[in-house]
Amino acid sequence: MKLFSLLVTLLLLAAGTATAATGAPHAHTRAGVVRGSSADGVDSFLGIPYAAPPTGDLRWRPPAPPVPWTGVRDATAYGNRCPAVASTNGPRSETEDCLYLNVQRPSGAKKLPVFVWIHGGGLRNGSSNQHDGSLLARRDVVVVTINYRLGVFGFLAHPGLTAEAGRSGNYGFLDQQAALRWVRDNIAAFGGDPHQVTLGGESAGGFSTCAHLASPASRGLFQQAIIQSGACPSTPLGTAEQSGTAVAQSLGCQDIACLRALPAARLVDVDAAPTLVSGVPELPRPPDSVVRAGEFTRVPLLIGANRDEGRTFALGFVGATREQYESWVLTNYSAAALARYPWPERSDRFTAAYLIGAIMTDSGTVGGIGGCATRSLVRSFTHYTPTYAYQLDHRTGPGLSPEPAGYVWGAGHAAELAYLWPSFDNGTPIAPTFDAAERQLSRDMVRYWTSFIRTGDPGWATYPGSTFSLRAGGTSVPIPDRQFSAEHQCGFWG
Structure with a gap:
């Protein structure tokens, strides 16, 4: 056995030497050698498998180790997107072989801090392919972006699955944990420091990051965290199982064997709301409860949201009348809110869309994201660990959708991503549309984020006291808590 291992090692080294001779960057993972590409001082290794394809009998099971390969694996193109319907976050995918990650580093990286990014998309859609980490990598950070199972593939809970394995749901979350373990075991080969890992994510990626802070199985896999426009929601196992049973019945299945036999194309179209599940080994308790009790993994945190989060979700109210607006408020809130x-x-x-967007933002109605809900989350964390708060306040930048014409996106949900990830918006660059002040905001945000990743300090004071207001043209400043509260009417919303 020792001789066999030695021969494998020699073959890998030989392969790596041959790769190096071509001038392309290469790295030795535990599963085999990968060859990437270089451009503008950044080495990119794309589409690296961190787990086996979750197909066939592996559907709705925890991720298995990646299948080793011989020779040199090309890592110059993104891997498959996980199954999802077409959306503003990407095209339709029916390919379950999707557990890939990407590593980007400054050329010649040696023992640099690592940033692991979990994409958003409501646990329904999105992909690591949307997030080019070159801006961050150029500031001496190794960037890892990951895919994970989505929708019914990633978050189906069902009594049959629970009976089978003692857990169900959270398969996408277990994928994220497998990716973090891959980073622990392999990132040194890419010039990263496995003992200096910052975990971060936006929206559903922020939900996931909070869940990792609460998960015993994620402890020790990261040393800092960033939550962008996120919260800490979850659903109890019993409730999630009821939803999963309804999904199975809608597909004509009474057992798991039937569900596993269904083609991916049928499962992609299931209209179910994916959610993180609590009451299972990886999440024994609801993350929100764990955070408020101070029993999460206490690491330095960077947390914030955008000034107009709700405008992204209020687009459907464009054209609504005063009567329709007032009826909506009275139905969903109160006369006091009106x-x-x-x-x-x-x-x-x-007008109706802007007003409803403001209510959604200030109250945190949509998933606990934004305004007073984000402030409450920050306050919960800051009791126990150093916490830096921010708010994106640049309200005239490009939105993520051109429709409807004339709608001012403001600092809507996901608006901050374009300043950190230059190819955000489904792989289409937004950055070329920036004016000079917005390009400065991008440079500033990249500097703040990478400073936090490297040192645990983005460059402003911890909360409480103030929230750092991110503004264009180099004008970002801390704003007092009373100003933030007034902007979002937190005296009313709590």
């Missing part, structure tokens, strides 16, 4: 957000004397076709 008094706080009255219809103005002058209005246009966007």
